[in-house]
Amino acid sequence: MRTNLSVEEALSLVLEGARGELGxxxxxxxxxxxxxxxxxxxxxxxxPDQDDTAIDGYACREADTLLASPERPVRLRVIGEAPAGKPFLGEVGQGEAVAVYTGAPIPRGADAVIRVEDTRREGAYVLLLAPASPKDIRPKGDxxxxxxxxxxxxxxxxxxxxxxxxxxxxxxxxxxRRPRVGILSTGDEVVEPGEPLPYGGVYNSNAYSLLGLVLEAGGEPVLLGKVPDSPEAVMAKLEEAGHLDLLLTSGGVSMGEYDVVRKVLEEKGEVVFWKVRQQPGGPLLFARLGGLPVLGLPGNPVSSMVTFFLYGRPFLFRLLKRTEPPYGTLKARAETPFRGAKGKKVFRRGVLSLAQGPSVRTTGNQSSGVLRSMAFGNALVVLPPDQDAREGEEVEVIPLTFVP
Missing domain, CATH: 3.90.105.10 (Molybdopterin biosynthesis moea protein, domain 2)
Incomplete structure (x- = not known):
């Protein structure tokens, strides 16, 4: 088992694990x-399947209209019309025009169109106040x-x-086929929304944040509920899950006595790596359990969402052979300071604005337990290890695609 990896090393190993073939x-x-x-x-x-008009107007022969002007209009006889879907089947001759509407095929004999705004209709004739032009004809296969x-x-x-x-x-x-992604929450303190919240308890927000993230990334979420801090309960729940392309666990991957997911995977599976030099989300784990890739996410709500976005989303994109990258970056001016961390790559939550050149400000409290920062922030500000960002400096930003 590898441990204490850089973000780049961890992502490379996760992507190597996305080897399955989807139906x-x-x-x-x-x-x-x-x-x-x-x-x-x-x-x-x-x-179009033949040359057609890009405007409403009259199709005619360009040579007949070269001298047209408001002072000396050119007079053409209107021999028919061609709405879209009802082409004119005749041929336009010298001194003639056909009324055409956007999308209509250009009649035989015509090689130019004049906008209706540059004409004046007089019974069976039309007066052209400007020359007709071929530029408003869309060629076949354009x-x-x-x-x-x-x-x-x-x-x-x-x-x-x-x-x-x-x-x-x-x-x-x-x-x-959409990748099936199991979502398993752990912890005796976790209860479902709507249930009475006991002293020291917490509602299971991670399952629903991850459900949304999996859907947004193109996967099919499979909610597996929660299990208590018991290795037997974790294994029993996994055996009931059925076919999955990826398993997400939330919590139980840190260093505590009750962090059972890590212990189960160490005993029953193969842990590829544990712990990444990043903040938030340092105690990330990636493993295989009987061929099933397992991404063990930290239990704190922000850490869980950030690590899925940085690792789980790329995993699903790789499985789906997506042509576009799972996320992009841009440079923005920091409207507020952002604090880094010693020896760790940091992802601070921010509010990105593009109104007057890209700029970003903090969402406020950057604790990994403050879920509001992921609900109203729309970007991650990326700080290299041991580096802060002062107000006015240029910073790297990852826009969060799941925030409007």
Whole structure:
């Protein structure tokens, strides 16, 4: 068992442990939002399927309109119209025009379009107050070309990508099965919300914070409830869990006499590492139990959420073969001081603002038990070991994707 690792070393070992292969399922497009593609998608059609107009106006021959101006309008005979979905089937000749509406195919013979705002209708004729232009004609295949791949395996199906899949002609898509993630809380002091809170007790907030984080990362959370501080109870609960792709335990991984998760995994499984040089979340544990990857998260609410975001989220992204990184970083100006820690990489909770250049301020109390900081903070301020950040200095920031 390795111990006292750097953040980078710990993350590398967690990602090495994400070796499982998820199954693939085929879904109707209407049920695929938020899922991850398991195949490349090529367009089945050209879009547009022929030259069409990007504006409402009149399609005509550019050469007929070159001298048009408000002082000397050009007069064309209107021989028909073409709403979207009802193309004009004739041909535009010299001195003629067809009324066209956005998305309508350009009639044969026409090579330019003039905006309706630059015209004046007079019965069967239209007066052009400016020259028509080819620039408002969208060429065939301007958006999509048949056979070209626009969505890749590992792409998350966002609203825009769902629309793109539909525009390419795909009624169904193949996606990866959601990873099943067990969430197990430990501790005699933990009770479920709604139950009477005994003296010294605490409500099981970690299970529900982790449930939301797992969903947001693309997993399927499996709430396993809580177990008391008993090795037998922990093992019994794990044996009941069924197939899981990852197990999250909350609490029981520190150095105390009642931190039974660590002891169980040391005896029954293989502990890959324990303890990371970071704050919060130092007593993080990663292990395998009969082939099941186990991420042992600290019991403090902030530590539990931060460590899942930094390690559990990348684990799920790796399983799902996601094309985008699990989180990004940016530079921001510190509006308030942030304190570092000796020998540890620190993740302080902050409120990031992009209004006048990126800036970040503290959420206030940075205790790992203050869950409000994760409810209203929207970023983690990253401080290297042994370094503080003063007001006005540039700091590294990780935006929290689960905070609006």
């Amino acid at each position: 693939v399922e085929e879904l109707p497009l209407g049920e695929a939002y938020g899922r991850v593609l398991a195949e490349d998608l090529a367009s089945l059609v050209d879009h 958006d999509l070309r048949r056979g070209e791949v626009y969505l890749r395996r590992g792409d998350l199906l966002t609203p825009g990508r769902l629309g793109l899949a539909a525009a390419m002609g795909h009624p169904r898509v193949r996606v990866y």
